[in-house]
Amino acid sequence: MGLLISAASIAILVTIGIVLSMVFETVHFFRIYDWTNFFFGSTWSPNFRGDSELAILPLLWGTLYISAVALLVAVPVGLFAAVYLAEFAGPRVRATAKPLLELLAGIPTIVYGLFALITVGPGLVQLFGEGGFFGVSWMAGASSVLTAGLVMGIMLIPFVSSLSDDIINAVPQSLRDGSLGLGATRSETIRQVVLPAALPGIVGAILLAASRAIGETMIVVMGAGAVAKISGNPFEAMTTITTRIVSQLTGDSDFTSPETLVAFALGISLFVLTLGLNLVALAVVRKYREQYE
């Protein structure tokens, strides 16, 4: 019995381990680097002369921008796909389309990363680059917010669609019957009855997808670039929290320099950000489920 209990508490130990390992090094980091500069500074330029500027804002901007592009792709497509699967599709279409969509979710992120690096990036340059298809020169290199965002959007489609599909299916049939009985068409029923009823759950699903996007690493490492800047142009390369964690912690790292230790501060910021989103999302979804059970 004791064995069983200790196995169950490993999950808690892991969480404590994650938090402690990062807090410890983060405290270390803030002892040698001013925390106001980290949170409120506006430049990210690590170097080895010792006068690095390590501010999280440009990274946070890149992260949120790319995630927003990804959600802009994934939410409409995923939501419409879910509505179609749940409300219109016959059992046979459903039985083929749903597993195929979930196949997209089972593909490892390294595949999406390579797709962004070798196919989508150069493809976008051919469209928007110098001498490209549209005759504009908006894009200089293959790495950009758009490259990473589009590919990440593809990755998130099945995530949004399967969560929303479950939620739409959980809306009681009596609501639909009532609306259809009053003479509404199916699309009116969906837009004015089913979707509003499912809205909290769908918001929860989108929040979970956002947390996925923020924590995604391989696609942005291979598709987004390494330039930390705050800009509104989606054709420019930008960088994210996760890519900087990777670049500060790979290679020969010296665990006393702020350039390395900053990765732990970034890590804990990322952890807190995604944890917050997850907690809110789970609470929303749970509350919504209770409403109809």
Add this chain to the structure above:
Amino acid sequence: MTPRSRSLFAADPQIQSRKRADARFRLYGLAAILASLALLAVLLGTVIGNGLGAFQQSYLTLEVELLESKLDKTGNRDIEEIKKVTTFGYDPLLTAAAERLIETHNIQTDLRAKDIAKLLSKSAVSDLRDFVVADPSQIGSTVSFDFLVNARVDGYLKGRVTRESIADDKMISAEQLDAVDQLVAAGALVKRFNLDFILGSDASDQRPESAGIGTAMLGSLAMMLVVLVLTLPVGVAASIYLEEFAPKNRLTDLIEVNISNLAAVPSIVFGILGLAVFINILHLPMSAPLVGGLVLSLMTLPTIIISSRAAMKSVPPSIRDAALGVGASRMQAVFHHVLPLAAPGILTGTIIGLAQALGETAPLLLIGMVGFIASTAPETMGDALLAPNTALPAQIFEWAKRADPAFYERAWGGIIVLLVFLVAMNAIAILLRRRFERRW
């Protein structure tokens, strides 16, 4: 109000527009599905289109005379003496063989034999040396040997390298390609299936043609073993406790919330944990599959706990009641009755968790499984766990970073290998579910 239509049989304009809106809405849904499926097709098409080339490689057949005067000056076939001849000592043999190649196939070229020998891979001399060292009795004879050609020539045969693209290339010239065309026509230079890509080791960034993914597969296999050995018992034990014994209190509530949150923590965070705890505090070796396995175990554990719990929840309470009714203890009821019935579900969940872990890359970057050449395969089980190695997705990432575009083909090929494993694992999981699933 829009005017009502006069007849019951003709729809009035308002109804018509509502119906059109309905059809449009339905079309949007269908378009979304088709768009996602099209994206899936494009993605898989890109992978297969770019990656299949890696499974084929071009070889040039040469008749090499293993001159005793070059390889074994003393003539007593002493293996130590033979080993002293470095790869430079083998260069003249290849040049001579290239000379003979030009004569026998009547190749029309202004190039010297030395430049024809340069069509071969940089690994050709060491392959030849390995052959001689392994079997010194061949010295003095003439052997027919299939050498890898370099990545440019291979790319030319595969259509990746064209005469336009090599204009500024120092590695190969148009005259060499002319010779290549004649060699292909003569049947000396052929493209065939390349088992070495699947079984071989990585090669330095000068020799993409001889890079293989076998060693990375061994690394992944070692990690998966660690994950399986650690997560299956712990995950099952945890879910037995939570599902069958746990009292409903704040602590178990906390554990449950914790597990579902842990499943959604970004994988890179587990990499930071691995670096901080396993490498900096416990001083386990960098790049070791053991560390990779430990990190992936922590990541996979929540997945396995969640699916095991679902499997145990689906076993009806009547089974437990019957066991308890005939006098079994609660432990016996669980271990003798509930667990065997839940086993297929648990197994399915475990395989899916392992498949997820197999494709995970980000945490492996932080514990150093990328950035070096995994050129030697581990020989013992201890080596497989503790010696630096890479893993399938890490090897793919490593190839994608290298400058020579010939490595991109390797990376896509590696993805095909990875996807074959994932498809196989998921197929097994689906079969298990179909075969053993019981509806109560």
